[in-house]
Amino acid sequence: MEKQEDDFRRSLDYVKNWPQGPRDDFVLHALDCSAIVAITDTRGRILSVNSRFEEISGYTRDELIGNDHRMLRSGQHDRKFFREMYRTIASGHVWHGEICNRRRDGSLYWVDTTIVPHISESGKVTSYVAIRFDITARKQAENHLKSSRQKLQHAVNTDFLTKISNRLHFSHTLRKTLRQSSAGYICLALLDIDTFKTINDTSGHDSGDRLLRKVAEKLQSFQNDSCFIARIGGDEFAILLTGDCPALFEKILLEIHEQMRFSFRNRTMTHACTVSIGYVRVPLVDAREKALLKCADLALYAAKTSGRNRIREYHPVMEEKLDHAARLRRRVQTGLRNQSITVFYQPIFSLSTPGNISFEALLHWDHPQHRVLSPQHFPEVFEDPRLTLTLNTFVTRQVMQDMRKLREQNIRFERIAINITSCDFEGSDFFRKVALLAGEMNIPLTSLALEITENIFSRPHHRQIEQELDTLHCQGIQISLDDFGTGFASLTHLKTITFDAVKINRAFVAGLERHETDAAIIRGVIDIVHSLGRKVVAEGIGNATQVRALLEMECDFVQGDFLCEAVPVMDIPAALEKIRYQALLPPAAKPA
Incomplete structure (x- = not known):
């Protein structure tokens, strides 16, 4: 390659210094060994070619001489390309560039081209000498490399x-x-x-x-x-x-x-x-x-x-809400450490056996700036699965510790219910953890109840949850379906899920006296659940009228602030003493 370039430079210097008209034989003899040479007139008609030109183009000398040089055009270059080239050489300047031409058989080849105009003594351009080197192999390698790079780039970006x-x-x-x-x-x-x-x-x-x-x-x-x-x-x-x-x-x-x-x-x-x-x-x-x-x-x-x-x-308010939620989560984590996050207990009363009492464990936060808050006041916290699991684990352990305290005080109760979420079932060892903790605290599993909401079964791993619940139920843990009527396909869940009781949402109980529809729904739910051999709990009781109405509908259990607010474990004995529960019932329902 170096020898070709040296020969090209010597030949080019000679062509530039021609003293007079073209000397075809002498020039072609000098360049035949290394370059592809052609001479054309100012209109592009081929006047002379060397043997290398014949070889690369596939045309014979007779086919080329006298024809227009445009016969070799490949279509790879636009009009602007050739306009600029002709403008350069027509003004008497040397043009250098790379051109793609077409052979006689239709295939393409690339040549590194230098076109030198011949200028007469009068200063007029009379002809052109084009000296070329075959760079087809290099262009093919470049195109292959370019194609490979494009393919690699496409793979990287796709x-x-x-x-x-x-x-x-x-x-x-x-x-x-x-x-x-x-x-x-x-x-x-x-x-x-x-x-x-x-x-x-x-x-x-x-x-x-x-x-x-x-x-x-x-x-x-x-x-x-x-x-x-x-x-x-x-x-x-x-x-x-x-x-x-x-x-x-x-x-x-x-x-x-x-x-x-x-x-x-x-x-x-x-x-x-x-x-x-x-x-x-x-x-x-x-x-x-x-x-x-x-x-x-x-x-x-x-x-x-x-x-x-x-x-x-x-909207900027979205960022404010997110920051608020993040601050709230940090404060809840601090509350767990300084024990301002605690567990309160609300009694669940039996309408058929007034002395039969269970409890629901409710998370409470003794907020430094507000009164004691229940979870509905900080729902953002439960959007974080890890923190939710931490809180649920804390409640479960605290409930079992408090169960032991209540038994030591001879306070009789049937069960204590814990609210659980899908986060508790992210692993496959929820039952094992509960059983180990109960064994550690010497608490029978039969004194524990789990309250679940219907949306837990819309989760991707709902089949795993159902299997875990079956295992828990077989060990004597009671399963309650909480907030019934507010989820999706409630009746389907009654058919497919293992459960012991249904808790009617407080929204229906609140409309019991004012809306016939709510009363009809509650009555219908009670009838359906009883036909399945299960119990019904009505939560959110607000007055004695609601208790009496539910008693007439043969509801099994009631719960609400009107009967007894949620209290810390140490206040349970005093709270039970103050309950005027029996006074709420009609004479026929009071125990003898």
């Missing part, structure tokens, strides 16, 4: 499952958009599949993968120059919108949200697919990468916690 852009490509695109643009608006939306975990856990990962691919396919139909789509992890997708009309962003997101409502069928069942979307939109000049991601994430969190299947736009 999600392996859905074949759309991945998180890396999304981050690069977002930064590039923020760096290169300053006019207009930008909208970052995050989309989360509401039903993904349920489908993935109940129907298998293959079904989950198919769902992800289907969602990606639907999203990709929206992609264009102003809408970028990527899967950024799990079942979460990013939608990046740019444009001059921010109102259009919401319209597009509404269309996407509507498209994501579809039925997804696997081998055994059909799922209704929905998504939650959170987004933020700002002028591009004000946009910052970290702020956009944080705000869109907060909006998505708001969409999911407000019931899912929703679109929420970021």
Whole structure:
């Protein structure tokens, strides 16, 4: 290669210093061994070629001489390319570049080309000498390398499952958009599949993968120059919108949200697919990468916690709520350490056997700035699964310790009920932990009850929960279905779940006197549950009239602040002494 370049430079110097018209034989003889040489007139007609030109082009000398040089054009270069080249050589200057030509058989070849204009004594360009080197192998290697790089880049930027852009490509695109643009608006939306975990856990990962691919396919139909789509992890997708009309962003997101409502069928069942979307939109000049991601994430969190299947736009109040929730969780953790988080007990009375009393354990927080708070005053705390599990574990241990205290004081009770959540069943050893703790405290499992809500069975691992509950029930632990009537498919749960009692939600009890519908629902629930051989507890009792009405309906147990407020364990004896429970009952129902 070095020898060819040296020969080329010597030949070029000679051509530049020609004293007069073309000397074809002498020039071609000098260059034949290393270069491809052709001489054309100013109109592009070929006047002379060397043997190397014949070899590479596939044309004979007779076919080339007299023809226009355009016969070799490959179509790889546009008109602008040739205009600039002709403008250069026509003005008497040397042009150098790389040209792709077409052989006689139609194949392409690349040549490194230098075109030297011959200028007469009068200063007029009379002809051109083109000296070329075959660089086809190099260009093929470069193209192969370029293709390999493109394939590698595509693989690096593409999600392996859905074949759309991945998180890396999304981050690069977002930064590039923020760096290169300053006019207009930008909208970052995050989309989360509401039903993904349920489908993935109940129907298998293959079904989950198919769902992800289907969602990606639907999203990709929206992609264009102003809408970028990527899967950024799990079942979460990013939608990046740019444009001059921010109102259009919401319209597009509404269309996407509507498209994501579809039925997804696997081998055994059909799922209704929905998504939650959170987004933020700002002028591009004000946009910052970290702020956009944080705000869109907060909006998505708001969409999911407000019931899912929703679109929420970021508002500063969302950040305030999140900060408030974080502060609240930190204070609750402090409360656990300084023992301001305690357990109170509210009696549950039997209407058929007035002396028969159980208790429900209720978490209470002796707040430093407020009165004693019950969990409904700090629901944000229970959005954190780890903290929820910590609190539930604390309550379970405290209840068993207090059971021992009550027995030592000879206070008779049937059971103490503990509220549990799906967090307690995240592992597969809930029963083992409860049994070990009961054994450590010398507490019989038959004195323990667990209250669960219906939404626990909408969780992906509901089958595991059902199995755990069966095990607990077989060991003598009572299972109560709490807040009955407020969940989904309540009657179905009565058929499929192992339970001993149903607790009617206080909302129905509160309307017992005012609304015939509430009274009819309570009466119907009592009849159904009794027909299954189970008991009914009405909670939230507010007055004596409600007690009497429930007694007439043959409700089994009642509970509420009117009868007795929740109290600490040490106050239970005094509280029971003050209860005027029997005075609330009609004479016929009072014990002899």
